[in-house]
Every structure is written in structure tokens, then in C-alpha cells.
Amino acid sequence: MRRATFGVLRLWIVPVALVLWELVTRMAGSPYFPPPTQIAGQLYDMWLSGPLSQLLLTDDALNTFGPSLGRLLAAWIIAGVLGVAFGVALGRIRGLADYADPVLQFLRALPPPLLVPIFFVLFKIGTPTQLAVIVFGVIWPVLVNTTDGCRAVDKGFLETARVFQFSRYDVLRRVILPAAMPKIFAGLRLSLSLALILMVVSELVGSNSGIGYSLLYAQQSYDYAGVWAHIVLLGVLGLLFNALFLVAEGRVLSWHANARRTV
Amino acid sequence: MLELVDLGHNYGSYRAIDRVNLKVAQGEVVCIVGPSGCGKSTLLRSIAGLIKPTGGTVLLDGKPVDGSPENLAVVFQDYSRSLYPWMSALANVSLPLRRRGLDKKKREAAAMNALDQVGLSGAAAKYPWEMSGGMQQRVSIARALAYQPKLLLMDEPFGSVDAQTREELEDLTLRVCAHHGMTILLITHDVDESVYVGDRVVVLSKAPGTVVGDLPVQLPGPRDQIHTRELEAFVRLRAEVGRLVRGITPYRNTHGYGVETR
Ligand SMILES: Nc1ncnc2c1ncn2[C@@H]1O[C@H](COP(=O)(O)OP(=O)(O)OP(=O)(O)O)[C@@H](O)[C@H]1O
Numbered sequence: 001m002r003r004a005t006f007g008v009l010r011l012w013i014v015p016v017a018l019v020l021w022e023l024v025t026r027m028a029g030s031p032y033f034p035p036p037t038q039i040a041g042q043l044y045d046m047w048l049s050g051p052l053s054q055l056l057l058t059d060d061a062l063n064t065f066g067p068s069l070g071r072l073l074a075a076w077i078i079a080g081v082l083g084v085a086f087g088v089a090l091g092r093i094r095g096l097a098d099y100a101d102p103v104l105q106f107l108r109a110l111p112p113p114l115l116v117p118i119f120f121v122l123f124k125i126g127t128p129t130q131l132a133v134i135v136f137g138v139i140w141p142v143l144v145n146t147t148d149g150c151r152a153v154d155k156g157f158l159e160t161a162r163v164f165q166f167s168r169y170d171v172l173r174r175v176i177l178p179a180a181m182p183k184i185f186a187g188l189r190l191s192l193s194l195a196l197i198l199m200v201v202s203e204l205v206g207s208n209s210g211i212g213y214s215l216l217y218a219q220q221s222y223d224y225a226g227v228w229a230h231i232v233l234l235g236v237l238g239l240l241f242n243a244l245f246l247v248a249e250g251r252v253l254s255w256h257a258n259a260r261r262t263v
Numbered sequence: 264m265l266e267l268v269d270l271g272h273n274y275g276s277y278r279a280i281d282r283v284n285l286k287v288a289q290g291e292v293v294c295i296v297g298p299s300g301c302g303k304s305t306l307l308r309s310i311a312g313l314i315k316p317t318g319g320t321v322l323l324d325g326k327p328v329d330g331s332p333e334n335l336a337v338v339f340q341d342y343s344r345s346l347y348p349w350m351s352a353l354a355n356v357s358l359p360l361r362r363r364g365l366d367k368k369k370r371e372a373a374a375m376n377a378l379d380q381v382g383l384s385g386a387a388a389k390y391p392w393e394m395s396g397g398m399q400q401r402v403s404i405a406r407a408l409a410y411q412p413k414l415l416l417m418d419e420p421f422g423s424v425d426a427q428t429r430e431e432l433e434d435l436t437l438r439v440c441a442h443h444g445m446t447i448l449l450i451t452h453d454v455d456e457s458v459y460v461g462d463r464v465v466v467l468s469k470a471p472g473t474v475v476g477d478l479p480v481q482l483p484g485p486r487d488q489i490h491t492r493e494l495e496a497f498v499r500l501r502a503e504v505g506r507l508v509r510g511i512t513p514y515r516n517t518h519g520y521g522v523e524t525r
């Protein structure tokens with residue numbers, strides 16, 4: 001209760017910052033830096049003046065956000081599944097990490113945007129390429145964290161599993177994965193925020209839909225309020241994802257938070 | 264059923280146990296006492312197949328142990344690292360029963376019954392981190408009893424509970440094991456407990472641990488916490504074990520008492 005009240009009270013900074021931003025931009029009068037009221041107006045016109053049946057979202061909003069968010073979530077889930085699967089293998093199969101490490105370090109060092117041309121050739125233009133870019137960019141935090149988490153499973157837990165002769169499946173499902181879950185979630189959270197960035201990047205190059213494409217379009221039509229509206233939108237999406245993720249994490253890992261509090 | 268032949272183990276160049284020889288018969292309750300750090304846990308871990316001893320052999324039913332043997336349960340000394348914090352007490356106790364081919368209902372009923380026996384029926388839904396050390400230890404005992412192993416290894420299983428609960432758990436363990444014909448190897452540093460619980464008391468010397476005494480406990484009738492402990496034979500045996508643990512050579516005292524060491 002007290003923490004919640006504090007959380008709300010801390011929000012005083014938001015209106016103060018907005019008012020300051022408004023004042024500064026109005027005084028400066030630069031076309032590249034429109035005041036927030038103008039940005040809000042543009043945001044409303046573009047996306048939030050729709051009918052109630054669409055939760056006030058305009059058709060334009062649905063057509064822009066839909067493909068973007070769909071790709072983002074799909075890519076994040078693919079990266080999560082692959083990252084956990086490979087991470088478990090790397091963390092638990094002795095010696096495998098030594099072989100795989102040089103290759104992984106090499107791949108990890110490649111900036112995903114630079115791979116767009118290669119993915120183009122492989123997957124042709126469109127959704128598959130964008131998915132590939134995002135997956136390739138966001139798999140690493142999950143992979144690395146899962147590997148670490150699986151490697152660091154307490155010996156006591158594994159010895160118990162051995163003495164009571166758990167099946168291989170039970171060891172994985174009921175001992176290793178739960179023990180590594182806090183780390184896996186940390187990785188997933190990082191990769192979610194990365195996925196948002198890479199979604200935009202992947203849509204800036206060779207795409208004809210989505211938030212990134214729409215941002216590029218606004219920029220090329222010298223609609224600076226529109227550009228800023230996109231930036232604000234991305235910030236809000238980032239906040240929203242993070243909040244949703246923390247709620248999910250709180251449910252899955254309640255034992256972890258509580259165990260740490262008592263130890 | 265269990266035989267240790269010249270069992271020895273080195274951690275690097277440090278010798279933890281040295282040429283331990285021991286034979287345990289089916290259904291016997293053997294207590295191992297010895298000073299702290301003498302290698303009691305090392306001995307137990309070798310039997311459980313958790314470490315590969317650097318010398319000697321462990322035979323179970325005549326066959327050398329390789330990996331963790333079937334039908335074995337362990338109550339670990341470090342109970343907090345042996346219960347899974349992401350599971351309730353009930354889930355912790357019932358998880359090993361999956362191997363027994365019971366369906367979920369039966370598993371939970373058996374787990375519930377075991378928790379009830381250790382006095383934790385009210386805490387079945389609790390997580391380990393919501394429990395005191397003594398409660399966690401009891402969950403870990405419940406898990407081992409519910410599993411109904413042929414051989415039960417217990418590493419200082421009653422260390423974190425109060426005296427009265429401890430006595431209850433000692434009696435419970437004896438009762439349940441006798442009922443299922445389990446063989447028990449119980450490690451303790453409590454001389455009193457070893458004589459009360461054991462059919463035999465094996466004394467290890469200080470590091471590197473080796474057997475310095477192997478005393479049969481011949482006490483009449485079913486054990487009783489008050490009555491048994493005031494028997495003259497109990498008191499005598501306790502003194503004998505105490506001397507061995509402290510490294511005092513056994514002797515026949517002026518009353519002519521004393522126990523042969525094997
Ligand atoms: N993994 C290990 N690596 C190196 N040395 C170890 C290891 N485990 C135990 N030892 C050493 O071996 C000796 C015996 O340890 P062990 O845990 O078997 O003793 P213990 O008799 O169970 O003691 P306690 O009564 O305190 O539980 C100790 O000196 C300890 O430091």
C-alpha cells in the first residue's frame with residue numbers, strides 16, 4: 001500500500017517535465033522540435049480518434065500497429081523458445097559450450113541491422129526477413145542467461161534428483177528449468193525491449209507496413225509532429241511491455257521473490 | 264545387504280576417510296557417530312553414489328555400487344539445499360513418488376500421510392522458505408519415509424528440531440522403518456541418540472575417519488524415550504561410545520563393566 005502511494009506520488013515529475021518541454025519548445029520555435037501539445041494533437045488525429053468499438057483506435061492505427069506488434073511478439077516468442085532450448089543444451093551438456101562458444105561469440109558480435117541484406121536474399125522481402133532480423137538480434141540475452149542459469153543449478157538440487165532417481169524429463173522440467181527460471185526471465189525481459197527496437201529498425205529497411213515504415217513515411221513528408229508522435233508511441237509501448245512482463249514474472253516467480261526476501 | 268570394503272576417499276591430497284570396513288544386515292539400524300569433520304558425510308555420499316570413492320568398494324546386495332542405487336533415500340544434512348523452493352511441501356514429498364508408478368491422487372495421499380506423521384499436515388501447502396529449519400528437516404524426513412526405500416541414509420536428520428520433536432521423530436523413524444523392513448544408516452554426532460536409535464553403533468575416529476568401534480546395542484523390548492534411557496545398560500553403552508568418540512581407549516572400569524570393541 002505504502003509503496004503504491006509512493007509510486008503514484010513520484011509521478012509528479014511527469015507533468016512538470018511536460019510543462020517544461022512545452023515552454024522550451026515554444027520559446028525555441030524550431031520546426032524540428034514541436035511542442036508536446038502539438039505532438040499530442042497529431043497522435044490523436046492519426047491514431048486515437050477512432051470509434052469506441054475499436055477502443056478509439058483509428059483504422060490507420062490498427063493497420064500500422066497490428067503487423068508491427070504481431071511480428072514483434074512472434075519473433076520474441078521464437079527467440080525465447082530457441083534461446084531456452086539451445087541455452088539448456090549449452091548449459092547442461094558437458095563440453096558442448098566449449099565447441100559452440102567461438103561460433104556463438106562471432107554471431108553475437110554481428111549487428112543485426114547489417115544482416116538485413118543477407119536475410120533479404122535468404123527470405124525475400126517482407127515478414128520473414130523482419131522476423132529473422134528480430135530473432136537474430138534478441139536471441140542472445142535469452143541464450144546467454146539460460147546457459148548461465150542451467151549451469152549454476154545448485155548441486156544439492158541435482159543430488160536429490162539423482163538419489164531419488166528422477167527421470168531425465170523430470171530433472172529438466174522440475175529441477176533445472178525452475179532453478180534457471182529467474183535467469184531465463186531476466187533474459188526474456190531484456191530481449192523484449194530489444195525486440196521493440198529491432199522491430200522498428202527492420203521496418204525502416206524494405207518494408208511497406210508497420211510502425212517503422214510509418215515513421216519513415218512521416219519523416220520523408222517533413223511531418224515532424226508525426227515523427228515525434230511515433231517516438232512517443234514507441235516509448236509508451238516499451239513501458240507497457242515492461243509492465244505486462246513484470247506482472248507475468250511476478251506470478252511465475254513468486255517463489256523466487258519470496259524466497260529471497262526471507263533468506 | 265550393505266558392505267563397505269576398505270572404503271577410502273581423498274579430496275585432492277586430503278584424506279577424508281580411511282579404510283572403512285562395515286557390514287550392515289537387512290533390516291538393521293546402524294548409527295554412525297564421530298567428531299565433526301571426520302568424514303561421516305563423505306561416507307554417506309559414497310554409499311549414495313554421489314561421489315566416487317578413491318579407494319575400496321561399496322557393495323549393495325553383493326553388487327558394487329555405480330551411480331545412485333535403486334530404492335535408496337537420503338535425508339541430507341543440508342536440508343535447505345535438498346528441498347525445492349519452487350514447490351510446496353506436499354509437492355516436494357510427492358515428487359519422488361512419480362517413480363513408484365502411482366497416480367497423482369495416490370501420490371498426494373501418501374505424501375499427505377507422511378507429512379501428517381512428522382506433524383506437518385497443516386503446512387502441506389507451505390513453501391520451504393515459509394518454514395523454520397526444523398520444519399524443513401521434517402519435510403525432508405517425510406519425503407524419505409513416503410518413498411519407502413529399502414535403504415535409508417540419514418545425515419544428522421534431527422539436528423534442527425527441539426528435544427521433544429527430536430524424540431518423536433526418532434520413534435517415528437524406528438516405527439516406520441520396522442514396519443516396512445527398511446535398513447537404516449543414521450549419522451549423528453549425538454552419542455545418546457546413536458545408542459537409543461541404533462541396533463549397532465559404529466564409531467569413527469577423527470579425520471581421516473576410520474572405524475574405531477562397532478558396538479552391538481542390546482537393550483530389551485521396544486525402545487521408550489524415558490524408560491530405555493534410564494536403563495543401566497544404556498548408560499554404560501553411552502559412556503563407552505562417548506569414550507571412543509573422544510579417542511579415549513576403552514577400558515574395563517573398576518565395576519567390571521565395559522564393552523568389547525570389535
Ligand atoms: N567437496 C569437498 N572438497 C574438499 N574437501 C572436502 C569436501 N567435502 C568435504 N571435505 C573435507 O573432508 C572432511 C570430511 O568432511 P565431511 O563433510 O565428510 O565431514 P562430516 O563428518 O560429515 O562433518 P560434520 O559432522 O561437520 O557434518 C572435512 O575436513 C572437509 O573439509
Ligand SMILES: [Mg+2]
Pocket residue numbers: 303304305340418
Ligand atoms: Mg556431515
